[in-house]
Amino acid sequence: MKPLRIALTKGRLEKDTVNLLEQIGLDCTQVREKGRRLILPVGNGEIEVVLAKAADVITYVENGVCDLGVVGKDTIMENGSHFYEILDLGFGRCRFALACRKGTDFFGGYKAKTVASKYPNVARQFFESRAMDVRIIKIEGSVELAPLLGLADGIVDIVETGTTLKENGLEVTETIAGISARLIANTASLKMRKQEIEALAARMEAQIEKNREEKSV
Ligand code: PRP
Numbered sequence: 001m002k003p004l005r006i007a008l009t010k011g012r013l014e015k016d017t018v019n020l021l022e023q024i025g026l027d028c029t030q031v032r033e034k035g036r037r038l039i040l041p042v043g044n045g046e047i048e049v050v051l052a053k054a055a056d057v058i059t060y061v062e063n064g065v066c067d068l069g070v071v072g073k074d075t076i077m078e079n080g081s082h083f084y085e086i087l088d089l090g091f092g093r094c095r096f097a098l099a100c101r102k103g104t105d106f107f108g109g110y111k112a113k114t115v116a117s118k119y120p121n122v123a124r125q126f127f128e129s130r131a132m133d134v135r136i137i138k139i140e141g142s143v144e145l146a147p148l149l150g151l152a153d154g155i156v157d158i159v160e161t162g163t164t165l166k167e168n169g170l171e172v173t174e175t176i177a178g179i180s181a182r183l184i185a186n187t188a189s190l191k192m193r194k195q196e197i198e199a200l201a202a203r204m205e206a207q208i209e210k211n212r213e214e215k216s217v
Helices: 012-023 054-062 073-079 120-129 145-149 163-167 187-192 194-216
Strands: 004-009 039-042 047-052 068-072 084-088 094-101 113-117 134-138 154-159 170-179 181-185
Touching: 004 012, 004 054, 004 194, 012 047, 012 068, 012 181, 012 194, 047 054, 054 068, 054 073, 054 181, 068 073, 073 094, 073 120, 073 170, 073 181, 084 187, 084 194, 094 120, 094 145, 113 120, 120 134, 120 154, 120 170, 145 154, 154 170, 163 170, 181 187, 181 194, 187 194
Parallel strands: 004 047, 004 068, 113 134, 113 154
Antiparallel strands: 039 047, 068 181, 084 181, 094 154, 094 170
C-alpha cells in the first residue's frame, strides 16, 4: 500500500504536528533528523511527510499529490478551498485583525480608506461584508510599516501576542476571525482512503482532547 502522504507547513506548524504525531505513537526520527530533505517517512512507513510553504500545502493537496495537509486557517481563508477541512488541530492559534495607529478612528470620516495587507482576499471579503469600499494594497511582509509611512489608514494582519502592533504604535480596531492549524484532505483521497484518513484523524483528535484536558488541570 502506498504511504498516506501528508504535507506540513514548514516551521512552527511542522514542529507542533510532529509532536502530535509522536504523541499518537508514530516514529518521527527521520523528520527530526531531516537535514535538507523534504520528503520523509514517518511511523513504519505508513505515512510520508512532505515539507512545504503554507500556500503550497494547499496546492499539493488540491491537486491530489498529497492526501492530507496541515495549514493555518489564515492560508485557507486567503487561498480558497477545493478540499475538505477535517480537523481543527488547536495549535498555531492567533487571529486576523484590522489595526490602525493608536487613537485613530478607522471607521470615522467620509474619505475612502486604504488598507495594506499580506492577505488581500481576506481584507477584501471583510470590507465587502461591511459594504465598505476600501482600497486594498498588497504588502509582502512587515505590513505594520504601511500606516506608519502613510501608505495606508490601517492593516489587516495576523495578531498573535500583539507585541508587534504595540511596539509600532498600532492597536487592534476589530478582530476579523480566529485562526488555528487545520488538517485538510484531498477530496478524492477522502473517498479512496476514507478508513485510513478517518482513523488517523480520530487518533489525532483524541490526543488533542487529552492534551487540552491535561493543560486545564
Ligand atoms: C506576523 C504578523 C505580525 C506578527 C504578529 O509576522 O504579520 O507582524 O507576526 O505577531 P505578534 O502579535 O506576536 O507580535 P511574521 O513574523 O510572520 O512576519 P512578516 O510580518 O514578515 O509576515
